[in-house]
Amino acid sequence: MSVVDSMSEGDTENKDQSNGGDFICGVVEGFYGRPWTADQRRDLFSRMRKLGMNTYLYAPKDELKHRAEWRLLYTSEETELLQSLISSAKHHGITFVYALSPGIDIVYSNEKEVKAVEEKLDQVRSMGCDAFALLFDDIEISMSDQDKKKFPSFVMAQLTVANTVYEYLKCPQFYFCPTEYCESRASPSLEESDYLSTLGKKLLKNIHILWTGPRVVSRYITVDHVRRVAAALKRKPVIWDNLHANDYDPKRVFLGPFAGRSVMIKEEISGIFLNPNCRYEANFVPFHTIAEWNSCHADAELEEGTESDAILEAGGVAPVAAHIVKNASPKRLYHPLRALDESVKKWLEHFSDSISSTVPPMAALYAVQRQLRTALAGGGAFGEVILGSCRLTVRE
Known part of the structure; x- marks a missing residue:
C-alpha cells in the first residue's frame, strides 16, 4: 500500500456538520516549496469528501504560473492536467478554488494587466472551474508612478482590480487575500488601519476576505478576535489557518491536533482553510482533527x-x-x-x-x-x- 493510499482508505464519512452547508471548511495548498502531485491532490479530494470538508484552494506559491509567471497562460498539456484535477474535485463534491497571485509585479492602472488577469482566470474557467481568488499577500506595499496617478492608495488599486475581475467573471464564489492579512501586519492597528477600513467599505460585499489571525502563524484565534476582524472588514472573514504550516522550517513537521480555536468561532467566520505541512503524507492528524472540529457543536x-x-x-x-x-x-x-x-x-x-x-x-x-x-x-x-x-x- 502506498502512503497516499494509506491516507484515504478507512476514513469514515463525517456528515454531521453543525454549521450547515454554507460554511466553508477545507484545505489550502498555499505554502512555499514543492507543490503536491496530481495524485496527492486527487487523494486529498477523496479524503475531504469522506471527512465532510467541502473546498480546496489551489495556491501553491512555487507553481510558476500561479505567482512568478502569473501572466502566462497554461499550455495544452498543463490545461489537461489542471482540468482533470478540477473534474476530480467536482466528482467528490469539492469546490475547486483557483487562486492567482499577481501582486508581485502587476501594474494596477494598466488595462492590459487587468485584462491579463481576466484572460488567465477565463482560461481556468473554461476548464470547469467556477470559484476563484486573487491573492496580494507577501508583497511590497508600493505602487508605480503610473499607479499613483490613478489611485489614491495601494488598497484602492488592489480592490479596484478585484472588483473589476469579479464582475467580469459574473460574480462567482470569490476570495481576496489582503496585504495586511493578520493583525500583526495591520498598520497601525487592526481598528485604525486605513487599508483594512477601505477594503471593508469598498470591496464588493460578496467577496470573501482571507485572514490568518493575530499573526501569520496564530497559536490562538479567539471569538473576540474574529469579531474585531469582522467589524473592520464589514463581513465575516474566512480564516487561512497556518497552524500546521512548516514551509519556513521544512524539517519541523507539525503532527498535533487542530487546537487553539474554539468551536464557537464558527459563528463569527464564513469558513476556514487549513494550510498544512508541505509533505502531504504528514497531514493525516491535521486533516482528521480539523474535520472533527468542524463537525462539533461546542x-x-x-x-x-x-x-x-x-x-x-x-x-x-x-x-x-x-x-x-x-x-x-x-x-x-x-x-x-x-x-x-x-x-x-x-x-x-x-x-x-x-x-x-x-x-x-x-x-x-x-x-x-x-x-x-x-x-x-x-x-x-x-x-x-x-x-x-x-x-x-x-x-x-
Missing part, C-alpha cells in the same frame, strides 16, 4: 489522569471511551486530545514496522502520540520528538 473539557494515560504509557492507543468528558451533552463536543487519540489510532492501523523507512514505524508514532498528548495536557506551548532528520512538533 468545546469539551476532558478529565485527565484516566486509564488512557496508562494505555499510552504501555505503548498503546488510548480509546476515546477512556476519556471522561465534563459537562457531557447530546451535542458533539470537541477536544484536541480526544481528536488526537482517535486520528492517530486510525493512522496507525495502516502502518507496521515492515513498511519502508520513509514511513514512520508504529513504535515511533506511538512515541509521537505520547509526547504530543503530554505536551498538550501539561499546558506546554509545544512538544517535539526527533524522528530521523525531522522534528515532529505540536503547537498549541
Whole structure:
C-alpha cells in the first residue's frame, strides 16, 4: 500500500456538520516549496469528501504560473492536467478554488494587466472551474508612478482590480487575500488601519476576505478576535489557518491536533482553510482533527489522569471511551486530545514496522502520540520528538 493510499482508505464519512452547508471548511495548498502531485491532490479530494470538508484552494506559491509567471497562460498539456484535477474535485463534491497571485509585479492602472488577469482566470474557467481568488499577500506595499496617478492608495488599486475581475467573471464564489492579512501586519492597528477600513467599505460585499489571525502563524484565534476582524472588514472573514504550516522550517513537521480555536468561532467566520505541512503524507492528524472540529457543536473539557494515560504509557492507543468528558451533552463536543487519540489510532492501523523507512514505524508514532498528548495536557506551548532528520512538533 502506498502512503497516499494509506491516507484515504478507512476514513469514515463525517456528515454531521453543525454549521450547515454554507460554511466553508477545507484545505489550502498555499505554502512555499514543492507543490503536491496530481495524485496527492486527487487523494486529498477523496479524503475531504469522506471527512465532510467541502473546498480546496489551489495556491501553491512555487507553481510558476500561479505567482512568478502569473501572466502566462497554461499550455495544452498543463490545461489537461489542471482540468482533470478540477473534474476530480467536482466528482467528490469539492469546490475547486483557483487562486492567482499577481501582486508581485502587476501594474494596477494598466488595462492590459487587468485584462491579463481576466484572460488567465477565463482560461481556468473554461476548464470547469467556477470559484476563484486573487491573492496580494507577501508583497511590497508600493505602487508605480503610473499607479499613483490613478489611485489614491495601494488598497484602492488592489480592490479596484478585484472588483473589476469579479464582475467580469459574473460574480462567482470569490476570495481576496489582503496585504495586511493578520493583525500583526495591520498598520497601525487592526481598528485604525486605513487599508483594512477601505477594503471593508469598498470591496464588493460578496467577496470573501482571507485572514490568518493575530499573526501569520496564530497559536490562538479567539471569538473576540474574529469579531474585531469582522467589524473592520464589514463581513465575516474566512480564516487561512497556518497552524500546521512548516514551509519556513521544512524539517519541523507539525503532527498535533487542530487546537487553539474554539468551536464557537464558527459563528463569527464564513469558513476556514487549513494550510498544512508541505509533505502531504504528514497531514493525516491535521486533516482528521480539523474535520472533527468542524463537525462539533461546542468545546469539551476532558478529565485527565484516566486509564488512557496508562494505555499510552504501555505503548498503546488510548480509546476515546477512556476519556471522561465534563459537562457531557447530546451535542458533539470537541477536544484536541480526544481528536488526537482517535486520528492517530486510525493512522496507525495502516502502518507496521515492515513498511519502508520513509514511513514512520508504529513504535515511533506511538512515541509521537505520547509526547504530543503530554505536551498538550501539561499546558506546554509545544512538544517535539526527533524522528530521523525531522522534528515532529505540536503547537498549541
